[in-house]
Amino acid sequence: MTIRVEYFGQLATVTDKREELREIAEGATLRELLHDLADTYGRPFAAIVTDTDGNIRPSLLALMNGAVVDKTDNPVIGDGSSLKLLSAIAGG
């Protein structure tokens, strides 16, 4: 299956990409996608999106097909989906 992934902020920096088309396995979940991306982009990416136990960091925001997803649901990503990934950062 092919999906589109769009990166913002720090994630755009560590991937050196704004967006890409990505092949994923049928039935792949958000968490599996993030681990797959971490394999590609290494520790800087992994450190932003997951903790040391491999869980998705609470600060990560993921949108699927324009809707903010609840990470704790670990949603399955459908074929042709468009994902947007953004990590909120401290300061206010």
Added chain:
Amino acid sequence: MLIRLNERETDLPADMTLYGIRAMYKSDADLVILNGAPVREDAPIADGDRVVLIKRGEIPGRDELEALMAARHTPGVHERVKNAVVGIAGAGGLGSNAAAALARLGVGTIIIVDFDVVEPSNLNRQHYFVDQIGTPKVLALADTLRRIHPYINVDPRIVRLDRTNCASLFAGADIVVEAFDGAEAKSMLVESMAAVFPKRPVVMASGLAGHESGNSIITRKISDGMYVVGDLVNEARPGRGLMSPRVGIAAHHQANTVLRLLLGETAA
């Protein structure tokens, strides 16, 4: 002749003078402003002039103050914002400054939620004053907003926001401003609102620490209803502080995004 007297269209005899207007409409006025400039002696009036009569220390009535404050707005803006309800999650650097901007706009109702109190370290960027140290932020901010505009509704809530209460506290808001300090809280607010009100606009901020160029702080539209202000890169951490200029720039981006949304303009 027709003039604007305290921003109300007023029909006057052709030979009326400035002090004649004062005697007729507000004899206790101790400040007379003609076309934007204070005047200290009587002067003739011409058709189309703008005259403002003020008694120092007196709070004008609702209609008069709204007309006077909205006189410098773009026409049509005041009517669109006066019935709006805006929620602000967090009353720190972002929330307090965004709230002040929204109050000056005349946004009809502002719901402010925060559990914290004003501390001295807040004063480098947050819209508080020394005599407010120790006061719950939302109460201090409500007091300040009412001093800016006594006729808007300010709804301060001393509550720590979490996943269980965001949606209910902001159920009545047309738009919510995410104004937290912590990264996890920012995401929590966005996710919590999206779960219950998926079409409700949320204007978050991320990346405003330090003293990098203010031009790097921009507003991005991430999706319908989700806007992010900031450079998305510069997080607050030891060695990179939070200071008034960039925090204020971000807060005013947020307020401007709120205004644009209230006016039906959905582009970032």
